[in-house]
Structures are given as C-alpha cells and as structure tokens.
Amino acid sequence: MRLGAAILGSLPAIVREEMNAAERAAQAALREAGTGLRDDLRQHVADAGLGKLSRAWAVRVYRGSSPLSGAAFVYVKGRSAAKAMWAFENGAIIRATHGRYLAIPTGFNMRGGRRGGKMIYRPQDLRDTFVQRSKKGNLLLFARVAHAQRQVKGRVRDLAFVEKQMLGSGRVRRTEAILQAGAVPMFLLVPQITIKKRLNVGRVVPFWEDRLPELLVQHWEAANGR
Numbered sequence: 001m002r003l004g005a006a007i008l009g010s011l012p013a014i015v016r017e018e019m020n021a022a023e024r025a026a027q028a029a030l031r032e033a034g035t036g037l038r039d040d041l042r043q044h045v046a047d048a049g050l051g052k053l054s055r056a057w058a059v060r061v062y063r064g065s066s067p068l069s070g071a072a073f074v075y076v077k078g079r080s081a082a083k084a085m086w087a088f089e090n091g092a093i094i095r096a097t098h099g100r101y102l103a104i105p106t107g108f109n110m111r112g113g114r115r116g117g118k119m120i121y122r123p124q125d126l127r128d129t130f131v132q133r134s135k136k137g138n139l140l141l142f143a144r145v146a147h148a149q150r151q152v153k154g155r156v157r158d159l160a161f162v163e164k165q166m167l168g169s170g171r172v173r174r175t176e177a178i179l180q181a182g183a184v185p186m187f188l189l190v191p192q193i194t195i196k197k198r199l200n201v202g203r204v205v206p207f208w209e210d211r212l213p214e215l216l217v218q219h220w221e222a223a224n225g226r
Helices: 011-047 079-090 172-181 205-223
Strands: 057-063 070-076 092-095 102-105 129-133 139-144 146-152 155-162 165-167 183-190 192-195
Touching (some): 011 070, 165 172
Antiparallel strands (some): 057 070, 092 192, 146 155, 155 165
16 A cells, blocks of 8 residues: 655745745734834823823834745824933933922913923913912912903903913903902922832833744734644
C-alpha cells in the first residue's frame, strides 16, 4: 500500500496569502492594543481629576518591514500637554521665570466663572489694576470694575464690566455686590507652585503589552476564517 500527499494550487500563492493574513492580523492586533491603551490612559488621567488633559492621549499604528513587525505608538499630543502630563506623572515645582510671580487666574477671569474654564485676560491685557493682599495674606491682582446700564424688557439694569467682559452673569444681586466692591481679583500671585504626583502611566501599560500576543492569534484566526 502506498500513501501519497499533494498540495493543490500554487505554493507561492498560498504562502503569500498566509503572509498577507499575518500582516493584517498584526496590524489589527496593534490597533486594538494601542487603542485600548490610549483609552485606559485617558480614563486614568480623568480619574485623577484632569479631565481635559486626558484627551491629549492619541495613538498611531505603523507598519513594519516584515509582516509580523510594526508598532503602536501611544503619545501625548501637543508640547504643553506633554509637559503637563510629565509634571503630574513625576511631580514638579514651577517657578516664575520672567517675573517675580506666577499669575493664576481666578473665577472672575475664567469663561463661565468656572474653575478649569478658559482664561479671558492675561495680566498685560488689563489696564486699570492694583495689587493687594487678602485677609488670608494672599497677594492678588485686582482689576477695577466699570459700570454700565442696559434696558432689558423695559427696565434699566446695572451691569459690571472688566474691560469688555461682563461680570455677574447678569444676576442682579451678584452684579450689585461686584459694583459695590469696585474691583475684583483677576489673578492670584505666587512665587511658585508645587504640583503633586497624580499619575502612574507605567501601571497602565503592562496589561496591553501582555494582551498583544493573544490579540495577534485572535485576529490571525479571524483572517483565516477559523
């Protein structure tokens, strides 16, 4: 009795198809692992109370010179975001460089009056200002308030402005208090600030490194219809 075996079809074509499947599997595995790592890093930063900074994490997937090579590059977009991420990862002391103080905007100088909003004015944008210590000893940069009136639904309403920015959000009592004060603190002045360590990026990475071989097998089997 004789046994025989034969390969039907073109061997080079079969090998080429298998290599193409391997390349597709490698790219898919890298994309899934890279995206998963990016999303976990975003969540890690958000959990640390740095919500907006979390969106700076991004991912790119690169092809390699061979089918099973390549890389998923997870990185921080933007130089400023990268510096901030480093500071919260390692802790840092930030000192004034071109002046005696760092100017930290207060709620009066933030869009919507909310902490974490966009700053409206830089110190050099303000014309009528003065510096004074608060009762707690903090050094504050005040801006004088301008008074204006506007007719709303047949009534004359008082408005408070710093430069072109209306204060008090149109609320009567808050506007009255601002006008009575005559000035509002726009910046807290400090010689330096200490940023405490709040992130541990290295703790997030190993999970996706360990999953990559498993993902490669899954995508290779899917590419071959198994």
